[in-house]
Amino acid sequence: MNETILYTLIHTIHIYSVFIYGGFLFVDNLFMAKMTQTLSDDEYKKAREAIMMHVRKVVPxxxxxxxxxGIFMFINIFGEIAPEGMSQFQIILSIKATLGLWLGFRGINQKLFGINPWLxxxxxxxxxxxxIIIFLSQMMWV
Ligand code: HEM
Known part of the structure; x- marks a missing residue:
């Protein structure tokens, strides 16, 4: 497969997966958390679990x-570091990738090994x- 097509495909997969993961976090924080305003503790627990049982099968x-x-694209796009140091693109991409990897590390630990995030x-x-990651992923091109 042509390299550009492969990169574009992986990029598209990155956007879809980030959309599903980030989308859940938006819904959880902006809307699901508000269910406590109208439901009792017990009702909230049940309602949340009715949603979370499906979330756990997809979001992690x-x-x-x-x-x-992301790792695939990083390897392809980071490029050589110039003798005068990293470019602004390389610095912002590194910060974005580190934050993304940290989220991934937390998520994988939680899902596969049952280790809950300590922080x-x-x-x-x-x-x-x-x-922040979405913001950086746009600003790195400026
Ligand atoms: C949950 C974590 C992550 C989120 C929310 C996220 C989000 C995004 C978003 C929104 C874009 C911009 C897409 C576009 O404008 O077309 C992007 C691009 C990118 N991401 Fe991520 N990302 C995550 C994890 C990672 C990780 C762990 C890495 C690398 C180790 C990574 C590497 C990249 C690269 C290299 C691009 C640039 C692609 C391009 O425009 O050619 N991402 N990411």
């Missing part, structure tokens, strides 16, 4: 796909990170 895998496709248990933290 979307995160893994995002990380795998920031709520979904607010990944939500904020995703917003």
């Amino acid at each position: 895998y979307a995160l893994m796909v995002a990380v795998a496709s 920031f248990k709520s979904h607010l933290f990944p939500f904020v990170l995703v917003i």
Whole structure:
């Protein structure tokens, strides 16, 4: 397969997977969390679980796909570091990739090994990170 087509395909997969992962975090933080305003504790637990049982089958895998496709693109696009140091693109991409890898590391530990994140248990933290990562992924081109 032509390299450009392969890269574009992987890029598209990255966007879809990030869309699923980030989309869940948006819905969880902006809307699901608000269910506590109208439901009792018990109702909230049941309603949340009715959604989470489906989320668990999809979202963690979307995160893994995002990380795998991201690593592929990173290797292809990072380029050589010039003698005078990293370019602005390389610096921002490195920060973005580190944050993405950290999210991936947390998610994979949680899903595959049952190890819960030791830092920031709520979904607010990944939500904020995703917003920062999306911002960086656009600014790195400026
Ligand atoms: C959950 C974590 C991640 C999120 C939310 C995320 C989000 C995004 C977004 C929104 C874009 C821009 C797509 C576009 O404008 O067309 C992007 C591009 C990119 N991402 Fe990620 N990403 C994540 C993880 C990673 C990881 C772990 C890496 C690398 C190790 C990575 C490497 C890249 C690269 C290299 C691009 C540039 C692709 C291009 O425009 O050619 N990403 N990412």
